[in-house]
Amino acid sequence: MAKRIFNLPRLDQLTKDQRKVLRLKKEGQYLIVGSPGTGKSVVALLRAGQFIDHEESLFLTFNHVLSHATNQLSEVNVDCKTSISWFYQLYWKLTEGKKETFAQDKMPEIEAHKPDYELVAEKFKNLDKDFGNYQIIIDEGQDLPPGWYDCLAELGYENFFVVADQNQQITEEHSSRIQLQEALGLVSGDVVELKENWRNATPIALLANCFYTDKSSPKPDLPNRPSSDIPILYEYDTIDKIEEMILSEYDRDPSKLIGFIVPNENKREWYTKKLGNDRVERNNSKPLISSYKSGQKGDVNIDFSYGGIVILNDKSVKGIEFDTVFIIIDDFVKNNNDIESLQKRFYVMSSRAREKLFLFKSANRVSVVEEILPTDENTLKRHKL
Amino acid sequence: MTCPSGLNDAYITDAMSDYPPGYIPFFTENNLSNAIGKATEEDDNLTPCIIELDLSQILKMNIFADIQNSLAAGDGHYLALGAAEIDDAELHKTILLQSPLPIQCIKSVLFESAKIKNEKQKFFEDDCGVYKDKLFSVGTSKLFKQSNRDDGQRSIPSNESSNETVCLPDNKPDYNKIFSLGGMLGLMFYQTKNGRDSVTYFNQVCDSVSGGYCEDRKTDLLNSFVHDLTDQKDYYDLLYTNILKLLSNNRGDVGEVRQEIIGYLDSINTSPELKEFAGLVSDGLKNIDGRHEKYRSPEDVFSRMDKHFKAEKQKQIIMTLGMYFFRDNTETMLKFYHSCFNQTNYVLFAMFFGVGSKYIGLPKQIKKMKGLNAYLSNRMAEHHHSTANASELTFKKVTSPKFVFKDFIKEKTNGESDKFIANFAQCYGLEPKSFQTWEVKHKGFACDAKSQLIFTEKPTLIAKIDMDEIEQQIIVSTTNNEKDLFNYNEVVSRYERLVK
Numbered sequence: 001m002a003k004r005i006f007n008l009p010r011l012d013q014l015t016k017d018q019r020k021v022l023r024l025k026k027e028g029q030y031l032i033v034g035s036p037g038t039g040k041s042v043v044a045l046l047r048a049g050q051f052i053d054h055e056e057s058l059f060l061t062f063n064h065v066l067s068h069a070t071n072q073l074s075e076v077n078v079d080c081k082t083s084i085s086w087f088y089q090l091y092w093k094l095t096e097g098k099k100e101t102f103a104q105d106k107m108p109e110i111e112a113h114k115p116d117y118e119l120v121a122e123k124f125k126n127l128d129k130d131f132g133n134y135q136i137i138i139d140e141g142q143d144l145p146p147g148w149y150d151c152l153a154e155l156g157y158e159n160f161f162v163v164a165d166q167n168q169q170i171t172e173e174h175s176s177r178i179q180l181q182e183a184l185g186l187v188s189g190d191v192v193e194l195k196e197n198w199r200n201a202t203p204i205a206l207l208a209n210c211f212y213t214d215k216s217s218p219k220p221d222l223p224n225r226p227s228s229d230i231p232i233l234y235e236y237d238t239i240d241k242i243e244e245m246i247l248s249e250y251d252r253d254p255s256k257l258i259g260f261i262v263p264n265e266n267k268r269e270w271y272t273k274k275l276g277n278d279r280v281e282r283n284n285s286k287p288l289i290s291s292y293k294s295g296q297k298g299d300v301n302i303d304f305s306y307g308g309i310v311i312l313n314d315k316s317v318k319g320i321e322f323d324t325v326f327i328i329i330d331d332f333v334k335n336n337n338d339i340e341s342l343q344k345r346f347y348v349m350s351s352r353a354r355e356k357l358f359l360f361k362s363a364n365r366v367s368v369v370e371e372i373l374p375t376d377e378n379t380l381k382r383h384k385l
Numbered sequence: 386m387t388c389p390s391g392l393n394d395a396y397i398t399d400a401m402s403d404y405p406p407g408y409i410p411f412f413t414e415n416n417l418s419n420a421i422g423k424a425t426e427e428d429d430n431l432t433p434c435i436i437e438l439d440l441s442q443i444l445k446m447n448i449f450a451d452i453q454n455s456l457a458a459g460d461g462h463y464l465a466l467g468a469a470e471i472d473d474a475e476l477h478k479t480i481l482l483q484s485p486l487p488i489q490c491i492k493s494v495l496f497e498s499a500k501i502k503n504e505k506q507k508f509f510e511d512d513c514g515v516y517k518d519k520l521f522s523v524g525t526s527k528l529f530k531q532s533n534r535d536d537g538q539r540s541i542p543s544n545e546s547s548n549e550t551v552c553l554p555d556n557k558p559d560y561n562k563i564f565s566l567g568g569m570l571g572l573m574f575y576q577t578k579n580g581r582d583s584v585t586y587f588n589q590v591c592d593s594v595s596g597g598y599c600e601d602r603k604t605d606l607l608n609s610f611v612h613d614l615t616d617q618k619d620y621y622d623l624l625y626t627n628i629l630k631l632l633s634n635n636r637g638d639v640g641e642v643r644q645e646i647i648g649y650l651d652s653i654n655t656s657p658e659l660k661e662f663a664g665l666v667s668d669g670l671k672n673i674d675g676r677h678e679k680y681r682s683p684e685d686v687f688s689r690m691d692k693h694f695k696a697e698k699q700k701q702i703i704m705t706l707g708m709y710f711f712r713d714n715t716e717t718m719l720k721f722y723h724s725c726f727n728q729t730n731y732v733l734f735a736m737f738f739g740v741g742s743k744y745i746g747l748p749k750q751i752k753k754m755k756g757l758n759a760y761l762s763n764r765m766a767e768h769h770h771s772t773a774n775a776s777e778l779t780f781k782k783v784t785s786p787k788f789v790f791k792d793f794i795k796e797k798t799n800g801e802s803d804k805f806i807a808n809f810a811q812c813y814g815l816e817p818k819s820f821q822t823w824e825v826k827h828k829g830f831a832c833d834a835k836s837q838l839i840f841t842e843k844p845t846l847i848a849k850i851d852m853d854e855i856e857q858q859i860i861v862s863t864t865n866n867e868k869d870l871f872n873y874n875e876v877v878s879r880y881e882r883l884v885k
Contacts, residue, residue, distance in 0.1 A: 001867060002720070003866075012745055020430075159825060214682065225637070226638065226644060228640060229674075253711070255717045255720075
């Protein structure tokens with residue numbers, strides 16, 4: 001296995017705005033907004049590194065894969081947790097819940113895994129706690145509802161550093177930028193906007209922008225990272241060609257981490273087995289094939305610090321990035337005729353790629369995704385495999 | 386230490402912004418209030434620090450004293466001083482030195498509190514390693530909390546008032562070139578772990594940085610970047626030099642540089658022979674970039690290049706460019722092994738990627754190599770000051786770090802260095818049997834009745850090392866994408882522990 005180049009950037013590689021954000025004091029409420037690739041997670045993690053010696057600092061992310069990637073990326077032991085799990089644990093600990101009386105002590109919920117934030121806020125208020133010294137750094141802050149923030153405010157938490165992107169809300173319960181501002185007690189001018197795309201090569205950002213839906217803010221600026229690797233839509237006739245394409249791409253540079261995004265759980269399982277059973281002799285040793293099932297909670301076995309192939313469905317890819325991304329577009333559906341939701345999903349998926357992006361489409365089927373793909377060859381090339 | 390143009394968009398307004406470009410101002414210790422205030426002007430959350438200059442490191446210099454207040458500074462307000470004259474701190478409250486200055490000129494970096502000092506020291510050393518003990522210190526509060534009493538003004542002593550003030554000579558450092566040189570030398574030093582030829586190339590290029598020329602025809606391309614070879618008759622040198630310049634001047638992404646290289650190759654029209662070669666190279670690189678089926682495997686492509694190109698220089702150029710199109714990162718390039726590469730190829734790859742990454746982009750493990758940053762910093766500054774016409778700065782010599790294949794592993798070893806070889810071989814999975822033979826040196830012996838050998842004097846045991854063989858083994862062992870980069874510091878400390 002070849003080690004991947006998976007480091008936090010040097011200060012000189014950051015933009016002037018990102019460097020300015022890193023100089024913000026520990027105390028206070030900060031909301032940092034920006035599109036995918038503007039380095040929100042990076043500044044959050046670098047900030048966490050600055051305060052690593054302070055026991056009162058906490059780093060929270062939305063999903064387990066992102067939490068795992070964050071822990072691996074961090075050069076110091078940041079101990080990243082997922083926001084909702086941590087919230088449940090906090091409640092249990094503060095209310096001194098007991099196993100024997102679990103049913104009455106457990107988190108009040110509106111439905112399974114959805115806390116009743118109003119009730120929780122009331123309980124927290126009565127605890128009369130003061131966590132004023134603590135700092136909470138939150139990645140993907142838009143995926144948490146306003147009630148979550150209100151509950152923490154009742155416990156006296158007042159130092160928040162939240163990074164968020166309204167255009168990447170993929171949860172049912174989420175916060176808009178205005179709601180986040182209100183929760184943090186900020187006015188619009190206090191919000192720091194990161195505008196420069198910093199992750200994707202220009203052609204990838206150009207394609208991702210075609211899926212941009214947020215009407216309240218303009219499309220993100222294109223990064224100044226020209227590349228000859230224009231995204232390609234490959235039309236395949238047999239699955240074996242997809243397999244060979246991905247495996248030979250890995251063999252070309254085994255230090256790269258390839259993300260293979262598939263539309264559903266069945267496909268994820270199937271492709272994981274298929275790629276893992278490759279018997280072709282190649283120049284490098286076999287890639288590490290890993291996967292993660294959405295809803296699997298903890299125990300993420302993906303090693304982001306080594307090259308390899310990671311097979312995921314689109315619900316697990318938020319916040320993480322790969323050197324190269326392959327997306328198989330067949331089987332994506334337009335739920336309730338909601339084209340915007342499909343665009344949002346493709347916006348998130350395509351912007352996961354740092355350097356190269358390839359889409360696959362069956363030659364024998366019509367895909368609903370074709371409706372949202374650009375026809376301009378300068379944005380998306382089309383080839384037959 | 387550089388003037389603002391060396392820092393690009395990372396520059397944050399400080400006292401340098403009040404002085405002419407190309408110069409770094411230094412203030413006496415009771416004249417820091419303006420500079421400290423200026424350092425935090427751009428952002429309230431900035432932390433000021435004071436760099437204490439070690440003048441003893443500068444052997445020869447042009448120093449200019451600012452005799453007006455800094456805001457009015459401009460041509461005609463500077464006094465040229467000799468080195469001896471600046472010792473009188475009370476007379477010259479602000480002096481200007483030509484940028485860049487090497488790290489050896491920093492006596493200490495002072496912070497306002499131990500807490501800030503510890504944070505910043507950790508941050509710096511995590512990235513660049515330890516330059517010297519006690520580089521970072523806590524300054525007295527008097528230094529940081531000065532009243533604005535002086536404003537940088539001074540009265541000109543009567544014995545000086547009649548001296549003519551001078552115009553500051555232009556000093557326009559080519560930072561792209563200076564930093565590329567640092568990156569190039571850093572990676573070339575890393576490759577000295579490959580063997581004696583690599584050590585020779587490194588030393589030749591380092592010497593040539595402040596004048597001189599590598600005479601070895603075998604390594605013509607080594608001269609390409611240090612010396613401007615654009616007026617050379619050899620078209621291949623010209624082509625390679627131009628590509629290196631393009632690489633150095635570009636601050637963009639690898640993808641952008643690749644496109645520019647192809648554009649340059651396609652534009653070549655100098656001679657039919659070169660045009661044909663450039664066209665061939667360009668087509669090959671486009672195929673690598675476009676992932677054409679036959680060009681997907683770097684191993685196959687390099688083998689084909691090795692067979693196809695007979696002229697050494699052509700082969701070296703296309704292999705180096707091929708590497709740049711197959712690997713977008715210095716570290717993965719350093720770990721790419723191919724049986725058709727020799728030490729010269731590895732050095733040329735290092736040079737090429739180093740020119741692109743510049744000093745700041747070197748892998749951390751390389752920047753942290755013991756003694757390397759001080760040496761490279763000296764070479765970078767010397768290069769500018771020895772080639773810039775206006776400059777007369779020279780610095781105390783800094784010795785290069787020790788070389789594995791010159792200082793630690795030699796053709797003949799005995800005693801304690803054998804322990805090191807054994808340990809080194811074990812650590813890197815080498816086979817001592819295939820490169821080490823033993824010879825007993827004695828002044829005669831006899832055989833006794835029990836068939837035991839009786840030496841007239843105590844014999845000495847000498848190990849002979851087959852250098853070609855050990856070099857080949859170390860290249861194979863340390864150029865491996867499944868391993869970490871060669872850990873130079875660990876080898877040095879092991880040598881010091883076992884041999885000294």
